[in-house]
Amino acid sequence: MTLAAILAALEQGCLYGIMALGVYLTFRVLNFPDLTVDGSLPLGAAVAATAIAAGIPPHLATLGAAVAGFAAGATTALLATRLNILGLLASILTMIALYSITIRIMGAPNRTLLGLPTVFDPLSSLGIPLYQASPLAMAAVVALVAAGLIWFLHTAYGQAMLATGDNPAMIRALGVNTDQVLLVGVGLSNALAALCGALVAQNQGSADVTMGVGTIVAGLASVIVGETIFGAPTVARACLAVVGGSILYRMAIALALSVRLGPLAVSPSDLNLITAVVVILAMASPHLARRQRR
Amino acid sequence: MIEILGIHKWFHRGTPQEVHALQGLDLVLEPGDFVTIIGSNGAGKSTLLSCIAGTIAEDAGTIRFHGTDVTSWPEWRRARLIGRVFQDPLRGTCAGGTVAQNLALALRRGERRGLGPGVRRAERELFRERLAALGLGLEHRLHDRVGLLSGGQRQALTMVMATLRTPDLLLLDEHTAALDPKTAAQILELTERTVFSQKITTLMVTHNLAHAIALGNRLVMMHRGRILFDSYGPDKARLRVGDLLQRFHEADAVLNDRMLLTEASSPSTGEGYRPAGHGCPPATNHREGHGPAGSCGHPSQEKNP
Ligand SMILES: Nc1ncnc2c1ncn2[C@@H]1O[C@H](COP(=O)(O)OP(=O)(O)OP(=O)(O)O)[C@@H](O)[C@H]1O
Ligand SMILES: [Mg+2]
Numbered sequence: 001m002t003l004a005a006i007l008a009a010l011e012q013g014c015l016y017g018i019m020a021l022g023v024y025l026t027f028r029v030l031n032f033p034d035l036t037v038d039g040s041l042p043l044g045a046a047v048a049a050t051a052i053a054a055g056i057p058p059h060l061a062t063l064g065a066a067v068a069g070f071a072a073g074a075t076t077a078l079l080a081t082r083l084n085i086l087g088l089l090a091s092i093l094t095m096i097a098l099y100s101i102t103i104r105i106m107g108a109p110n111r112t113l114l115g116l117p118t119v120f121d122p123l124s125s126l127g128i129p130l131y132q133a134s135p136l137a138m139a140a141v142v143a144l145v146a147a148g149l150i151w152f153l154h155t156a157y158g159q160a161m162l163a164t165g166d167n168p169a170m171i172r173a174l175g176v177n178t179d180q181v182l183l184v185g186v187g188l189s190n191a192l193a194a195l196c197g198a199l200v201a202q203n204q205g206s207a208d209v210t211m212g213v214g215t216i217v218a219g220l221a222s223v224i225v226g227e228t229i230f231g232a233p234t235v236a237r238a239c240l241a242v243v244g245g246s247i248l249y250r251m252a253i254a255l256a257l258s259v260r261l262g263p264l265a266v267s268p269s270d271l272n273l274i275t276a277v278v279v280i281l282a283m284a285s286p287h288l289a290r291r292q293r294r
Numbered sequence: 295m296i297e298i299l300g301i302h303k304w305f306h307r308g309t310p311q312e313v314h315a316l317q318g319l320d321l322v323l324e325p326g327d328f329v330t331i332i333g334s335n336g337a338g339k340s341t342l343l344s345c346i347a348g349t350i351a352e353d354a355g356t357i358r359f360h361g362t363d364v365t366s367w368p369e370w371r372r373a374r375l376i377g378r379v380f381q382d383p384l385r386g387t388c389a390g391g392t393v394a395q396n397l398a399l400a401l402r403r404g405e406r407r408g409l410g411p412g413v414r415r416a417e418r419e420l421f422r423e424r425l426a427a428l429g430l431g432l433e434h435r436l437h438d439r440v441g442l443l444s445g446g447q448r449q450a451l452t453m454v455m456a457t458l459r460t461p462d463l464l465l466l467d468e469h470t471a472a473l474d475p476k477t478a479a480q481i482l483e484l485t486e487r488t489v490f491s492q493k494i495t496t497l498m499v500t501h502n503l504a505h506a507i508a509l510g511n512r513l514v515m516m517h518r519g520r521i522l523f524d525s526y527g528p529d530k531a532r533l534r535v536g537d538l539l540q541r542f543h544e545a546d547a548v549l550n551d552r553m554l555l556t557e558a559s560s561p562s563t564g565e566g567y568r569p570a571g572h573g574c575p576p577a578t579n580h581r582e583g584h585g586p587a588g589s590c591g592h593p594s595q596e597k598n599p
Pocket of ligand 2: 340467
């Protein structure tokens, strides 16, 4: 791998790390496996791209994307708590509905941002090459998001959220409306996914309704690989591990794509298979290790 | 004053498995009442406590705290009034959180939880103080995860959590049943001390008749969703385990007679009735309104001022 390829993987890892933190929030903190992110990531991209094209300043457009993501997550939570639809199914329903909504927002399955302003424009005036400045900027963004999440989870509300995932009966008996906490938590998670989508779109110069496919798997891979390799004894360590996992995951993908065995080369369409295998191995490793010891 | 009036609860209503778990139960608690509740398995003790806490919705009846009707309040809203300890030590605490974090969650019972720190420095002092009073050494383990504690330690912690903010009502459902005798005695002693020093109105379910007599100022015996016997103050203090066993046997005998009458008068009720010995009533409940209801087998309320 070249240095440029490594830097690009770092950039992608940090960027998608924002979404992975969202997946950590639902999957680990709330114990609510949520597939909505597959729809809220392109939703965020579409909202940001459409808003920027309409002349709205990029940072406001990005904020709007996060708000839209929150609404998507809140919808899933409401389906689960108010209508008593199984959480996983509720999230699938929202996800497929978002596909149509995203196309409606853009008026087409995709939208280019070529020649339009983005939040990353100031990077080109820093005086260092963009391929170096960009990963640094992404690292700064994901560090900010991780710090924010760590702070949040240590507030009184955040502690109630952790307890909601851990022991909902107990925290309800302590006066917490767990339905409301779930709504805020799943909302925040999808706000992060949409923020990630908005930044990805502005980074690559286009939004596309298909860019969300496999988001949840990438997010899970980041969470599980990160926790397995870096450990997650505390909430703060877990958040950092998730970002680390996301970076490792993108590195692994870049590495896989550069492998060539004679006539056999890994194509981008093989990545889903590779990701699935990586997740299975990471999830099975504690189990396999225990069997080994017996 | 806490008024629990005319509570009915059915499970699987309108199906062959219908259970009439609470049958118009009334219970009025004076401030500071420490009531022990006994009754055979399936009598409806846990169901009663869950209805009061709002964990399960009653089908009829009213619950009032100090004149405020809380019947329509969801569980989390009632929580500002109620402290609760369950039989299962795992149920009352968060395994993933530290001892301090769990206590902080309990300290904010019924309060709005905002974006302030989850655990404040000054609160740690309070936690240490309260834990030190247990004499279990937990005050040195504020930063340990609760999952690392033993069942007895977790139950002691739950007890502290339930009373950290003095509740208007403390609900204890066989909270020492899962513990070894020595730990159970410790938790019971802690219960008595806490309830007494904070003057908490308390309902404590137990299967230990000696504990039921030794603790509290009032004893209630439940049977098939009703209060069969309610004894206060000096009367309660004079109770013997033998008296209570006698009451159990009488209750079963009367109900058996009533069942036989029911069977005889309406054979259509189907399935044969298995006489229930003490401690194991039949799984299905008999229908009401046939036998001589309200006669000899019914609550002989012995109210003392
Ligand atoms: N969730 C439920 N679904 C169906 N039936 C239930 C449910 N909970 C309780 N019951 C039934 O209601 C009746 C009262 O149960 P409850 O748990 O209140 O008894 P209990 O007095 O606490 O008994 P134990 O001493 O065994 O704890 C029983 O017949 C029980 O089978
Ligand atoms: Mg019970």
